[in-house]
Amino acid sequence: MKYSSLRLISGAFIILAIILSESLVLRFLMTFYIIVLALNSGRKFRLLPNIILFISISLANTITPYGLVLFSIGSYPITLGALINGANKALLLISFIYASHYMMSSRPQIPGKLGHLISMQFYYFDRLTTKWRQIEKKTPIIGAIDQLLLGIETEIDEDSIKQTEIKYVKTKDVLIHILHISIALLLLFIFSDMGKNILPFIAQLP
Amino acid sequence: MKKLTPIDIIIFILFLTIGIMSFTLYSTVSENPEVHVTAGDKEWVYDLSVDTTVSFEGPIGFTTMEISNNRVHVHDSDCKNQICVLTGWIEKPGEWIACLPNNVFIVIEGHTDIATEEEADDISY
Amino acid sequence: MISHTKVRIELVALFSACALFLSTIEYMIPKPVPFMRLGLANLPIILALGIFTYREYFLLLLLKVLGQGLISGTIFSYIILFSLAGSLSSAIFMLLIFTLFKDKVSRVGISLGGALASAISQLFISRLILFKEATYVIAPLFLFSGLISSIILGIFANEFIVKSKWYSTLKESKV
Known part of the structure; x- marks a missing residue:
């Protein structure tokens, strides 16, 4: 097996975990995790464009009001639920971008x-x-x-x-990638209904 | 310098028209009716076109509101008289449901004029 | 002896590499709003009209989208959906305008038509997955930035066709 396919596989699992996560805190943790992985694989991370992206998507979503009114600008209500929805979408986008960076960082060869x-x-x-x-x-x-x-x-x-020189997989690499996948799945489990029964404070988080 | 052709100008005008028309879309955004809920001193806002079920806590217990198919009703409430539940579905801007014992007030607010909306309905029938 | 088709395919690759080159330049230019795009990478597509066959033209398009996704690393994110929808609709619309009007339309009209198709399809996708109703608020900004940048690109393409020696040899060698 080629090294690049290993990253494709673990990246795919992490993307899956990100899609399945419903909690904002979990999405945030996952996004943070995938950014660290992308950084580790030699990709650059710039904070400002991501913050602008995050804020603009979150604010754009306040158009559809949902939930508790935090404050109003004129007669335009800024609602908590809408902000959380927006933040969720923004995190999904950002994490997808970096998951993709991570998966492509070892330039997998396209056959044919x-x-x-x-x-x-x-x-x-x-x-x-x-x-x-x-x-x-x-x-x-x-x-x-x-x-x-x-x-x-x-x-x-x-x-x-x-x-490009093809790098073949060592057992150590496989173990590291299995670790990444397990961490993602573990986080997903902690934030699931079963996890909430074991750790009640999770249920309090948005 | 190559000359611009009439077709170029036509495409330009088409683009410009669509661009200017897109400004009018602004108003359609604010015309969406909103469901305003007050319980105690807090206020919540929901979009009438987005289906959802939410519970509000009052002095007696919980009052659960359901939004479905552009209509709102109180699904159940911990109060004794159950007037809010019996009110049934409301859908037009200005209509309201109150659960006085539990201090929950639900009202639909819309920027569209109710009269013109009825006229529009008459025409379409 | 190098076969004719092979040379043509390499020309497609060269055009797609130009698109890639231009998208890296576009990436380096700071933009006030995310998602605002200049569409520099569209220039090779605009110039490709009249040079390539339909098959070569869509091959170029595919390479442009894939190459952009690979180089920006967004191939597995849904940014590629925006890019694909925008590129595909604009390419089809530009081809349509070109085949309908031939010499009666300059590259300015073609570029404008492409940008319009691209903006509309991207707004549609944005409404579907990212902004929902809020798309209406960014729509005018999106459309007008596309209008201005596509005019500039079109004027440049017109100039390039007239002045470039490289381009005129391409046109002559077309069989």
């Missing part, structure tokens, strides 16, 4: 004809970015783009599409 086309696409993409840096005169822009595209020959030899 389409996979070949995509490797060709990325080959040209590499050429374009390196060539673009070499062009000194970038104005007028159309001239510069012409220079860039004329400089790239559309005939490539098959060997130049670099096959």
